[in-house]
Amino acid sequence: MSLVIPLHRHHLSEEIAATASHEVVETLAQQLAATAVERDRAGGHAARERDLIRQSGLLTLTIPVAHGGQGGDWSSMYRVMRRLAEVDSALAHLFGFHHLQLAGVRLYGTPEQQASLLRDTVVQGWFWGNALNPLDRRLRATAVDGGYLLQGVKSFASGSVGSDQLTISAWHEPTQSLLIGVVPTHREGVRVQADWDAFGQKQTDSGSVTFDDVLIADHEVLQAPGTPPSPKATLRSQVAQLVLANLYLGIGLGAFNEARRYSREEARPWFAAQVDRAVDDPFVQRRYADLWLLLRPAAALADSAGALLDQAFRRGDALSDAERGEVAIAVAEAKVLAHRAGLEVSSQLFELTGARSTSARHGFDRFWRNVRVHTLHDPVDYKLRDIGRHVLTGAWPEPTAYS
Known part of the structure; x- marks a missing residue:
């Protein structure tokens, strides 16, 4: 261990x-x-x-x-x-x-x-902060001379509070597609609301951002409406999904390390174990092994997916659909295992550390609350679908903002 x-x-x-x-x-x-x-x-x-x-x-x-x-x-x-x-x-x-x-x-x-x-x-x-939530189409872009006017709201804008620059997406009705660009957070007409109130990930500054006739100039538009994305451009979703996977994994590792420290230094053995230290209880040892065997493969797959992503970035405009698909499958595998490891370790740690570990002074509940909120970002079932479909048919995940 x-x-x-x-x-x-x-x-x-x-x-x-x-x-x-x-x-x-x-x-x-x-x-x-x-x-x-x-x-x-x-x-x-x-x-x-x-x-x-x-x-x-x-x-x-x-x-x-x-x-x-x-x-x-x-x-x-x-x-x-x-x-x-x-x-x-x-x-x-x-x-x-x-x-x-x-x-x-x-x-x-x-x-x-x-x-x-x-x-x-x-x-x-x-x-930098984020106002790019692609599922929220309430922010609209209207073409004007020299750029576009932005009007509307973006939700789940992680990092927006206190940011200097925002990456944004806005729905362009004539082309039925998204504009992606960059807007300074303090530009006139941009209003960031600190209205994030989830029970976990409390300090991610993930409020909402309102845009009231905000001009985004042509030179600030990274992807114009109606532009078909290249395989290279679609790597952004893979960068994002691997951010999530490593966050889940980090939470799981943090929960494991805190539980292990507590078991070594503070936990009391159950009387029926007939041992002097909690760490000598064979049932505790076995449970820690189970949790470790959730974390270790999750870390290995996260590292492997990161290496593939690095290779894809180096390919640049030469990246093929198949090469992009390999990254997407690797990231999906890593995310599923990290999702499971984070939730299981952060929940089961209490069964290993006992009633006294629930004291608010330890704050151990934050691990479960944080990973529970974060793992709801997008449904893990669709990652499993993508993996299963690839295993059965060889099909690659369809490039979307989440896959």
Whole structure:
């Protein structure tokens, strides 16, 4: 069982040494951990902690060196995010979604747009937010001279509160398609509402954003309405789905590590076990093994999917439909196992740690609440359908915003 920490931290120290120092990541993780229970209880906007992430330099991790960033690959970002999710999944969510918006710039934007937006992210220290929820078509785009006017609302806008830039999608009625673009959060007519009130992931700043006749200029449009997406462009959904998988996995690892520490240091053995320490109870040992065997394959598949995603990014415009499909299946597999591991570990930990572990001072319930809310992002059954259909017929998942 001593392998649980080396599993991800060993990879962290080896795989991201060239882009983000292990010490920087660990320092940030400990800073977030120090107030995680208290902040989870309070909810609201974690401005100080967002500044800690900004000051760490990790917001530039996936920005290419040519644009002033660290040039890290997606595997590196996911491992950093997974580590942060162990201690604070809400702030890890913000970190992951920031890099997801940067992925959109790289996948949809022209070379000129990428150069401008990515370099300004480095120079200005921008923290990106999301207003791209593709299922919410209440935000409409109307063509005008020089761009489009945006009118309406976007929900589930993760990271919008306190952000500097927003990636947006808006429905264009004439073409029956989405416009995707970038709007500064503080532009006139943009109003961010901190109305997120779920029982988990409380500090993800996932409120709603209202746009009241907001102009988005042509040069801010990353994908014009009616533009058929290339296989490369459709990788954004895979970046997003693997963000979710690694968040679930990080929560599961965090719950496991906290439960293990409690079992070692505080738990009392059940009298019928006739042992002096809870960790010597064979039933406790067996249950920990079961949980470990949920986490270990989930981590292996998440890492494998990350490596495939990196390969697909390097293929760029040459990426084929089949290569894109391979990534989608790998990500679906990783997400299903991470989904199961996160829910099971965060729930079963109480059966291993006992009644005293439910004290509010420990905050162990946050792991289950956070992963339960987050795993509802999109139905896992459709990931299982995609996997099963591929196994039976060889068909690849249809490229959508979720697959």
